[in-house]
Amino acid sequence: MLVASNGGAPDHPFWYLNLLDCADVTVQVGAETFAARAEVAQADERPRLWELMVSVFARYAAYQAQTDRVIPVVVVTRTPEPLVTGT
Numbered sequence: 001m002l003v004a005s006n007g008g009a010p011d012h013p014f015w016y017l018n019l020l021d022c023a024d025v026t027v028q029v030g031a032e033t034f035a036a037r038a039e040v041a042q043a044d045e046r047p048r049l050w051e052l053m054v055s056v057f058a059r060y061a062a063y064q065a066q067t068d069r070v071i072p073v074v075v076v077t078r079t080p081e082p083l084v085t086g087t
Contacts (some may be wrong), residue, residue: 002038002074003053008063018073028078033080041073049073 004016009055019038027036046050050073052059064071 001049001053002076003057003060004072004074005060005063006071008066008071010067010069012069012072018062019074022073024079025076027078036076038074038076041046041075046070046073049075 004013006013006016020040023038025036025038027034050060050071053073060071
């Protein structure tokens, strides 16, 4: 999961806006790279995921308190097929 906090700024971070345009992403964790799909957590699932993320990084709660926007939680799911990239 990703949290588009932008440090509590009034605007969403640019990377989040990019994900809204193209949800198919490449993720690198250590030496592993894989294809994934990024989707914004829906209203019914966001509260549970938000609390989970705040339990991992408590400062997210302070970020939410200093902005009027609802900070999005993005769920990243590995996809079975690799992304096709241009050469």
